[in-house]
Amino acid sequence: MSSISKYFSGLFTGIKSLLVGMSVTWKELWTKKVTQQYPENRDTLVISDRFRAELTMPHDENNEHACTACGICEMNCPNGTITVNFKMVETEDGKKKKVLDTYKWDLGMCTFCNLCVLTCPSDAIKFENTFENAVFTRDKLKQQLNHEGSKMREKKKVERPAAPVAKAPVVSEVKVETPAAEVKPAVVDTEVKAVVPEVEVKPTVVDAEVKVELPIEEAVKADKEIEAESKDETTEK
Numbered sequence: 001m002s003s004i005s006k007y008f009s010g011l012f013t014g015i016k017s018l019l020v021g022m023s024v025t026w027k028e029l030w031t032k033k034v035t036q037q038y039p040e041n042r043d044t045l046v047i048s049d050r051f052r053a054e055l056t057m058p059h060d061e062n063n064e065h066a067c068t069a070c071g072i073c074e075m076n077c078p079n080g081t082i083t084v085n086f087k088m089v090e091t092e093d094g095k096k097k098k099v100l101d102t103y104k105w106d107l108g109m110c111t112f113c114n115l116c117v118l119t120c121p122s123d124a125i126k127f128e129n130t131f132e133n134a135v136f137t138r139d140k141l142k143q144q145l146n147h148e149g150s151k152m153r154e155k156k157k158v159e160r161p162a163a164p165v166a167k168a169p170v171v172s173e174v175k176v177e178t179p180a181a182e183v184k185p186a187v188v189d190t191e192v193k194a195v196v197p198e199v200e201v202k203p204t205v206v207d208a209e210v211k212v213e214l215p216i217e218e219a220v221k222a223d224k225e226i227e228a229e230s231k232d233e234t235t236e237k
């Protein structure tokens, strides 16, 4: 690139940058102003409600607070800004009870992380947006949040209304109609016929002629004996 083209390139880049800057200035000239003229406007100064400036422990008109001295906020504080001191007292019914003695908070140590407020189970502490906390010595940044002579607010017992007793409807007479049972006639003196299968009786063979075949010699001998016997019988007659 020649020296003349470099010159004009730089010139146009400078003009473009100048126009961008002038456009931002022109735009901001007409937008709503947010700059606060502090401390001249102290009476009209508006600070966001969410601004965390000072940890406080709200007390009611009876000088009572909600802190139970459980120490959870002290345990959750990442840099040891809170110190909870408690004492044991005896209640009317003779039981020992832990109550808050002093609640110390060091503004000079606080990082305004809000962990103490978020973890408090009793909603006993909260951050205020009162930001004018400048002092001349560091010791003055250490504060006691519970008021002198204050005490813990007793929880009111919520009396629950008695549950309405549901009245059962009065039934004068209950008729239960049962369907007529189907009566089957009893079977009396039924004739039981046993079917006996016919037994095939085979005729017994009586006086069956038995032919015994003897050998010839014995047969002849037997014939002779029979003839002799028959002759004897005829002679005797």
Ligand code: SF4
Pocket (backbone or CB within 6 Å): 066, 067, 068, 069, 070, 071, 072, 073, 074, 084, 119, 120, 121, 122, 123, 124, 125
């Ligand atoms: S401020 Fe809350 S968390 Fe901290 S000791 Fe009191 S009741 Fe417990």
Ligand code: SF4
Pocket (backbone or CB within 6 Å): 055, 076, 077, 078, 079, 080, 081, 082, 109, 110, 111, 112, 113, 114, 115, 116, 117
């Ligand atoms: S805001 Fe954070 S640092 Fe400050 S006291 Fe609470 S827990 Fe500790």
